[in-house]
Amino acid sequence: MALNLPRQHLRRMKKIRNRKGYDLNISGAPSDALATLSVPATVAALPERIPFIKPRLRVKTGDPVQVGSILYEDKTDPRIVFASPGGGVVGDIVFGPRRVIREIVIALDQEETAVTFPALTETDLDGISRDDLVARLLEGGVWPLLRELPFRKIASPDSRPPSIIVPLDAREPFRPSPERYLTEETHPLFVFGLNVLKRLSDKLIVFTDPRRKGICRTFKNELTHTIEGRYPADDPGVLLYHLRRGPEDNRAWFIDGQDLLLLAGFLRRGTLPTERLFVVGGSGVAERQHVRSRLGAPLKHLVLAEPACPEPRYVVGGVLRGYRGNPEGHAGLYETAVNVLPEATERDFLNLFRPGFNKPTRSRTFVSAIKNVPMAMDTNVNGGRRACIACGYCSDVCPVDILPQMTLKSILAEEVEEYLAHGLLDCVECGLCSYVCPSKIELVETFRQTKFEYHKEQVS
Numbered sequence: 202m203a204l205n206l207p208r209q210h211l212r213r214m215k216k217i218r219n220r221k222g223y224d225l226n227i228s229g230a231p232s233d234a235l236a237t238l239s240v241p242a243t244v245a246a247l248p249e250r251i252p253f254i255k256p257r258l259r260v261k262t263g264d265p266v267q268v269g270s271i272l273y274e275d276k277t278d279p280r281i282v283f284a285s286p287g288g289g290v291v292g293d294i295v296f297g298p299r300r301v302i303r304e305i306v307i308a309l310d311q312e313e314t315a316v317t318f319p320a321l322t323e324t325d326l327d328g329i330s331r332d333d334l335v336a337r338l339l340e341g342g343v344w345p346l347l348r349e350l351p352f353r354k355i356a357s358p359d360s361r362p363p364s365i366i367v368p369l370d371a372r373e374p375f376r377p378s379p380e381r382y383l384t385e386e387t388h389p390l391f392v393f394g395l396n397v398l399k400r401l402s403d404k405l406i407v408f409t410d411p412r413r414k415g416i417c418r419t420f421k422n423e424l425t426h427t428i429e430g431r432y433p434a435d436d437p438g439v440l441l442y443h444l445r446r447g448p449e450d451n452r453a454w455f456i457d458g459q460d461l462l463l464l465a466g467f468l469r470r471g472t473l474p475t476e477r478l479f480v481v482g483g484s485g486v487a488e489r490q491h492v493r494s495r496l497g498a499p500l501k502h503l504v505l506a507e508p509a510c511p512e513p514r515y516v517v518g519g520v521l522r523g524y525r526g527n528p529e530g531h532a533g534l535y536e537t538a539v540n541v542l543p544e545a546t547e548r549d550f551l552n553l554f555r556p557g558f559n560k561p562t563r564s565r566t567f568v569s570a571i572k573n574v575p576m577a578m579d580t581n582v583n584g585g586r587r588a589c590i591a592c593g594y595c596s597d598v599c600p601v602d603i604l605p606q607m608t609l610k611s612i613l614a615e616e617v618e619e620y621l622a623h624g625l626l627d628c629v630e631c632g633l634c635s636y637v638c639p640s641k642i643e644l645v646e647t648f649r650q651t652k653f654e655y656h657k658e659q660v661s
């Protein structure tokens with residue numbers, strides 16, 4: 202199967218080097234082993250975890266559903282709908298404070314059935330109009346897999362992006378390794394997916410880390426860029442930052458490599474694929490590996506062995522960008538990692554005056570900085586919030602050259618023009634500034650919230 206690429210894609214692959222960022226040296230990395238799990242009893246959709254939408258239910262408890270039935274829509278644009286990751290009966294619909302819809306749980310049937318659409322061949326793809334293609338992706342509920350920068354919200358079906366970025370990398374500890382899902386076998390489907398994207402934008406950017414030799418070899422005809430450097434060099438926003446011509450050049454769509462396979466699989470077969478590759482890691486669990494399961498699988502189903510600590514905390518998503526998951530809950534649409542960390546039950550007495558032989562540190566506060574071995578990470582933040590001491594650690598690590606401390610000051614002073622000039626919209630929400638800050642200032646949370654409020658104001 203040939204990729205219909207314009208001349209720009211046939212030029213030599215471009216190499217980029219990201220000079221900032223930081224690699225956490227923590228233990229608990231998952232192995233490359235891959236376990237295929239049995240079918241869980243339930244799967245779920247998590248509207249609460251989709252940013253920028255206002256979910257409206259299309260089902261109620263007790264309704265029968267098929268794989269691909271629509272469970273909810275975005276009230277602000279009802280064309281954006283979300284498909285059921287399983288076939289069975291709608292069980293609990295879990296609400297949070299202010300009736301936020303947290304989970305729509307599906308109790309799976311023994312024999313699941315699926316909503317079917319006409320399957321699309323390579324030749325059909327050449328003949329279908331862009332509008333019809335967009336309509337099919339929307340109708341099938343796979344459109345939300347396409348997201349747009351700078352706000353990282355679901356792509357607008359009415360726009361044509363300057364480019365679409367496909368990262369084939371994973372540098373945040375711990376995420377599924379692309380080598381596990383991008384293989385010789387999945388290569389044709391991946392190329393089909395790129396041809397779909399090619400209908401949506403004139404420019405595709407497909408990149409990986411040059412050290413991923415297997416990916417570079419198998420996908421040599423599809424890769425347009427490589428990027429070297431520390432976390433978060435795998436982020437589409439970081440790549441865009443390096444490629445753009447000016448600050449206003451900050452728009453692009455992006456889709457993760459595994460999600461592109463899902464989108465392509467839906468079009469090719471006419472039914473929603475339900476398989477998902479996850480990774481289970483962290484120092485709080487003994488069995489750390491890749492697991493093949495279902496979209497929206499229960500977290501406890503993914504963590505095979507009992508946690509190896511008395512009070513485990515489930516972090517869903519990467520260690521730095523993830524969120525605290527309910528162990529009784531499920532994985533969301535974008536989540537592919539579960540990290541189990543020991544809950545820090547006690548604060549260390551006189552923590553700052555202890556040598557800290559076994560604490561992960563970037564600021565060289567602890568003796569562990571001179572040991573080059575991975576350290577166990579728990580949920581202890583090692584101290585309380587203090588005023589900014591102008592140490593500059595946050596700007597040292599920021600991959601998109603923001604001065605986080607100055608940006609925070611402008612946000613607190615409500616100086617919109619000033620925080621935009623500092624590059625707030627370039628923030629890729631990597632969490633490094635908060636991680637390295639010795640004063641424990643919640644920089645990334647403030648930036649994420651401010652971007653959200655700014656977007657809301659722009660839209661209204």
Ligand code: SF4
Nearest residue numbers: 599628629631632634
């Ligand atoms: S300001 Fe944003 S991009 Fe920079 S380190 Fe903080 S979270 Fe990452």
Ligand code: SF4
Nearest residue numbers: 589590592593595638
């Ligand atoms: S790392 Fe924290 S304390 Fe240091 S300059 Fe940045 S915000 Fe201030």
